[in-house]
Amino acid sequence: MYQEISSSAATAIRELLAAAKLQRGDLLVIGCSSSEMVGEHIGHGSSLEAAQAAFHAIYPILCEAGIYLAVQCCEHLNRALILEREAALRYGYEIVSVRPQPKAGGSFATTAYENFADPVAVEHIRASAGLDIGGTLIGMHLRDVAVPVRLSIDHIGQAHILCARTRPKYIGGSRACYPEN
Numbered sequence: 540m541y542q543e544i545s546s547s548a549a550t551a552i553r554e555l556l557a558a559a560k561l562q563r564g565d566l567l568v569i570g571c572s573s574s575e576m577v578g579e580h581i582g583h584g585s586s587l588e589a590a591q592a593a594f595h596a597i598y599p600i601l602c603e604a605g606i607y608l609a610v611q612c613c614e615h616l617n618r619a620l621i622l623e624r625e626a627a628l629r630y631g632y633e634i635v636s637v638r639p640q641p642k643a644g645g646s647f648a649t650t651a652y653e654n655f656a657d658p659v660a661v662e663h664i665r666a667s668a669g670l671d672i673g674g675t676l677i678g679m680h681l682r683d684v685a686v687p688v689r690l691s692i693d694h695i696g697q698a699h700i701l702c703a704r705t706r707p708k709y710i711g712g713s714r715a716c717y718p719e720n
Contacts (some may be wrong), residue, residue, distance in 0.1 A: 554687055585645065607626035619660045
């Protein structure tokens with residue numbers, strides 16, 4: 540099961556990166572229910588092993604692309620986010636004090652905290668793209684105009700996935716001209 544989770548997670552993140560056309564230094568948010576990945580209801584079957592399988596498939600791909608990863612915690616930590624201090628400072632995000640645990644923050648956030656070089660928590664970000672594994676509701680952490688991204692897969696483990704990229708707002712009305720994206 541964990542090999543399937545790892546393989547699907549790698550496929551999903553590669554396809555999302557290709558569709559979102561992110562630049563080095565951009566921020567990508569992931570919300571992940573390890574419970575959903577192993578077939579349980581969100582919040583009722585946390586699996587550190589499933590979280591680790593997904594994280595260790597995703598994180599090296601993002602690092603190679605130069606993309607910062609922000610990991611959403613569960614509602615027990617008010618959906619705070621774990622990211623590298625370097626990213627928080629680059630974007631001017633206020634650092635808050637909390638350390639996620641599997642039952643308070645979630646297994647995926649705990650795994651990120653344990654594997655990042657210098658992890659910190661923040662309360663709010665504006666990411667350029669996102670991956671929602673298991674219905675964790677990451678929309679609040681995306682830039683204003685989110686565009687759904689369809690992938691060749693729709694599950695990681697037993698969890699449904701939804702992806703989004705963002706684009707700049709169109710302003711100016713009918714006479715405005717917009718650059719090609």
